[in-house]
Amino acid sequence: MELHQIRYFLALSKALNFTRAAEECNVSQPALSRAISQLEGELGGELFRRERNLTHLTDLGQAVLPSLKSCYDSSLGAKSIAKEFQKEGHSVLNLALSRSIEMENLSPILAELAAAFPNLQVKMFRGTPPEIIDKLRNGEAEVAVAGALTGDWERLEAKKLYQQKFGLLLNRNHRLSKLDGIRLLDLIEERLLGRPFCTLTELLLSKLKEVGIDNMTKHEVNVIDDLPGLVQANFGVGVWPVARRLSGDLLINHVNGLDMSRWVNVYTVFGRQHSGAARTFTNLLRVTDWSMIEPTSKPSQELAQ
Amino acid sequence: MSDLSLDKMLDICERNCRGMDAPLEKRLNAMAIDIRRLAPQFAEAVDRIVKHWQDFGAGIAAPRIGDLMPEFVLPDQNGHLISLSSLLKISDVVIAFHRGHWCPYCVINAEELARITPEIHAAGGQLVVITPEVLKFNRKFITNVEAPYPMLTDLDSGYALDLNLAVKITDEKRVIMEQLGWGISDFQDSDNWILPIPATFVVGQNGIIRGRFVDPDYRKRMAIEDLLAALKNRENVKSAV
Known part of the structure; x- marks a missing residue:
């Protein structure tokens, strides 16, 4: 051709x-x-x-x-x-990210990008899926990295990057932390700390409903990094990405028989002109071997150091 | 051997051909003969598609000797961006397009290129291989053939198309490839089913092409002696420009 x-x-x-x-x-x-x-x-x-x-x-x-x-x-x-590439010209990358995306997954790529485009200016935004779609729609963001952006906007172009696994974040002295996997019924007396628009929190709640637990106390925490402190204080158990760094006396346990994972995608808007920097960024995301970075499977009890 | 599946038989052929003590052309040819013996129907399908591409002049419009090689900026197997101009600042460059780590002819070719890399360096050149495959599979390719040269990813074959080197895989061939485990969609992170014609270019430090091999018959590759001759032949180029 x-x-x-x-x-x-x-x-x-x-x-x-x-x-x-x-x-x-x-x-x-x-x-x-x-x-x-x-x-x-x-x-x-x-x-x-x-x-x-x-x-x-x-x-x-x-x-x-x-x-x-x-x-x-x-x-x-x-x-x-x-x-x-490596020209004096000014280049801009407006990037929208969902809140649970690990910056350490993106930072090596951003560093590579900065070397390639010396006058690169990055503007980063974190938000909820509707906020991200808005930013893409009105052109305030050129590229987004997020879980599923649902909606009926057909101009969104998605490419799968990696699977992000989630588990339940527990205090080490919590009764559920000793178990090799948690049964749904074990959660009957727990308070769940979820994030708004978190599909995994919703998945867990719907599964709990299936086994008859429909009145579980659910707290909504907007900023993911507020979860560890709350879990540490035994305020509740949190929905947490297993690859995310932890500090303190916390650990992650999985829920038996429940696949708490989601795809992280890179999104662009179909038909838009993209800057060299934005294209390079998207390309680098796509070519990256994510299996080296994001673990595809984790043992049942991942101990935080 | 007949109770083995085709992909296993091809593996065995590939290993035999890689181990042969013979010039590249002979080894590639031996691979083609083995395939024809073991899987005549597959070989016939390959003949048909290659003839079809040849009939329609696939690759004819690729850059020629004396042309300026278009600039590229592509990630190597470690995700670092490499540009043609930065390579040319150091020395002449041999650019070899390969279809991917799964292609037995590419493996035989890439391994031979690994073997002669010291000669390429001695002749004042360096080598890069370009594939449409993502880092993971280029790394696999490098490990398999012990390549001391970088492999760059041309995602969605954009650079290959720019050079008029992209070909689309027909549904007939696609079915066979998938049966063989050559599901290139995963390798390329793309459902396009587009491959580069495995061409080789020798580019002088002035950016001008002084060696070229383009053949849509992917069972044929630039002969090593031609490659080295083009690399060493610095005089002729000036007159060609």
Whole structure:
């Protein structure tokens, strides 16, 4: 496949009109038609059904569109990165993160980015999923790293990064800390410390409901780092990412038969122009071997030192 | 051997070919012959797709000798960004595109490149390999062939497309590849099913290409003697520009 063929294909898939697509691409219509035919030959079938006034993508055209678009975007990205790399120009990265994302997972990548773009200015925001979607929507954030951003905005583009595992954070002298895994029924008398919008807290509560526990006391703690202090004081048990550093007399235990994990994704907005820095950041997140950083599975009792 | 699955048989072939005391071309050829013997249908599918790519001139529009090699900025196996211009400040650069750690021809080729890396250095050059695969699999590739050179990730084959080197895998080939455990979606963090044509370029410190090998028949790679000759042949280039 040749770069210009893909460019013409993408223009035609939008314009659905050979004359207009050719104008947009600044080529003659025969040149555009020829390039499309060549691409069709290589891909083994017609990409467009040519009808007067009703040119449209064939099934094959529809099928290859996302991958050709992705490859083409990556090519544009490669060029913009090459242009901005180690240049004097000012580059900005506005980043939105959900609250439980470990900064230590991102900091090596940010350091690499700062070396690549000497005048990089990073603006970081942490918030709830609705706040993050808002920031992406109004352009205040270019990239987001978060768990599932639910919502009906179809322009969100997600790429999976790593699985974040959660457990229950307990005081070491807590009766549940001695168990090899906690049964749901063990939690009947406990106070749960959850965070707003935390899907794992919600998952746990719904599972508790299934076994008849529906009146458990639930406290809402907005800032994740407030949990350890509260757990330490035996105020309750907290929902906690197992890879997160702990201090004090705390440990993490798992709930038997309950997979408390979620995917962390990188989000961008489909169709937006991205700066070289933002593209580089997204690319570095995607190529990283997260199994080296985020443990995929943990023993039942992970003792904090 | 017949009761072994195809992927196991290919593993055995790959090991045999890697162990052969013969030039690269012979070893690649031996691999192709082994595959044809063990899995004639698979070999025929490969023949068809390669012929198809050749018929449609895949790779023809890739940069040529005398052209300026486009700049790249790509992460190496440790996640550090490497640019072509920073490499050229040090010496001439040999750039080899590979399809990935799973491809037996790439393994044979990459291992040979590892073996001759001292010669490349002696000839005043350095080598980088570019694949579309994420760090984990490039590291696996490096360990497998004991590569002393860096492997860079061209995510979503954007740089390869920029060089007109990207090819799309047909559904027919995709099914076979998946059966063999070559689920490149995971390796590439991408569902695009796009691969680079495994090309090799020798780029002078002025950024000009003075050696080039591009063949959509991925069973064929730049001969080592051609690579070293292009690297050593600094005089001709000036006249080509």
